[in-house]
Amino acid sequence: MTDLWQNSMDHAVAAARRAGQVVQQALQDDRKVMTKSSSVDLVTQTDQRVEQLIIQSVKEKFPTHRFIGEESVAAGEPCVLTDDPTWIIDPIDGTTNFVHAFPFVAVSIGFSVNKQVEFGVVYSCLEDKMFTARRGRGAFCNGEPLQVSHQTDIKQSIIATEFGSSRDPEAVDKIFSSLRNVLCIPIHGVRGAGTAAVNMCLVASGCVEAYYETGIHVWDVAAGSLIVSEAGGVLMDTEGGEVDLMSRRIVAANNRTIAERIIREIDPFSPTRDDAPSKSSQ
Ligand SMILES: Nc1ncnc2c1ncn2[C@@H]1O[C@H](CO)[C@@H](O)[C@H]1OP(=O)(O)O
Ligand SMILES: [Mg+2]
Ligand SMILES: [Mg+2]
Numbered sequence: 001m002t003d004l005w006q007n008s009m010d011h012a013v014a015a016a017r018r019a020g021q022v023v024q025q026a027l028q029d030d031r032k033v034m035t036k037s038s039s040v041d042l043v044t045q046t047d048q049r050v051e052q053l054i055i056q057s058v059k060e061k062f063p064t065h066r067f068i069g070e071e072s073v074a075a076g077e078p079c080v081l082t083d084d085p086t087w088i089i090d091p092i093d094g095t096t097n098f099v100h101a102f103p104f105v106a107v108s109i110g111f112s113v114n115k116q117v118e119f120g121v122v123y124s125c126l127e128d129k130m131f132t133a134r135r136g137r138g139a140f141c142n143g144e145p146l147q148v149s150h151q152t153d154i155k156q157s158i159i160a161t162e163f164g165s166s167r168d169p170e171a172v173d174k175i176f177s178s179l180r181n182v183l184c185i186p187i188h189g190v191r192g193a194g195t196a197a198v199n200m201c202l203v204a205s206g207c208v209e210a211y212y213e214t215g216i217h218v219w220d221v222a223a224g225s226l227i228v229s230e231a232g233g234v235l236m237d238t239e240g241g242e243v244d245l246m247s248r249r250i251v252a253a254n255n256r257t258i259a260e261r262i263i264r265e266i267d268p269f270s271p272t273r274d275d276a277p278s279k280s281s282q
Helices: 006-028 045-061 070-074 095-100 169-183 196-204 218-230 256-263
Strands: 033-035 042-044 066-069 086-093 106-113 116-124 129-134 139-141 158-160 189-191 210-214 234-236 249-253
Touching: 006 045, 006 086, 006 095, 006 106, 006 116, 006 129, 042 045, 042 095, 045 066, 045 070, 045 086, 045 106, 066 070, 066 218, 070 086, 086 095, 086 196, 086 218, 106 196, 106 218, 116 196, 116 218, 129 196, 129 218, 139 196, 139 218, 158 196, 169 189, 169 210, 196 210, 196 218, 196 249, 210 256, 218 234, 218 249, 234 256, 249 256
Parallel strands: 066 086, 158 189, 158 210
Antiparallel strands: 033 042, 086 106, 106 116, 116 129, 129 139, 210 249, 234 249
């Protein structure tokens, strides 16, 4: 059977690799840092340049496809997922890492049709790891198949999470209380690569049992969500139930037992949805 979206996926892999080269090159240069929603929500010219490079190359090849790109949304483009083929792009996931040369920086490209992610590509460019997944066909890193951890005992687990970009004390309190509860189960440890996409690839690779976060955006997790599920993992909302990629809440785990155990410890909150009507950027 021919794969309807294979051409698009091949293009995404090539575009992510090219984008990664631009990111790596830019690490040698001075990085001019600007801010977006707050003084800790960073963006550089490289984020904007890489996003434009990817979008232009896709437009030339697939002129009818739509886009949700982090930096385009920040510039006022709508963030709406329709049934049309849509490229969901985070040109640099881990901009704070990029600015500080902390070595986990990823290009994340998800592709959805009928609101379902068909393929995901995460290129962790400093590690030179190309993570790919095609719906129903497994997840891979540099061509090698990925499999989540088999662990079902939360006390034998490592959990990944992040502190996010909100410095609103109420939100930070919720993040800390959840983290305290999870850590004191007790678990073996807490980790965070500084990029949601890489954290999800760590779940898919079996290096951590789960990743959870509130405050992420659809471009942070669209590609990673398919990489996790195709590696045998599960995705849930932080209050349980199905994940909604526009809700800014996610639990990605190796299995349901681990996901549900973490969810019991999470103090949930709901940031403004990515597709909220009045929202032009955040
Ligand atoms: N100060 C900050 N610390 C950590 N993550 C931040 C952040 N500001 C923005 N983020 C974004 O939040 C995501 C989840 O933590 C990260 O993958 C990162 O995506 P970004 O680099 O594409 O903005
Ligand atoms: Mg991001
Ligand atoms: Mg980004």
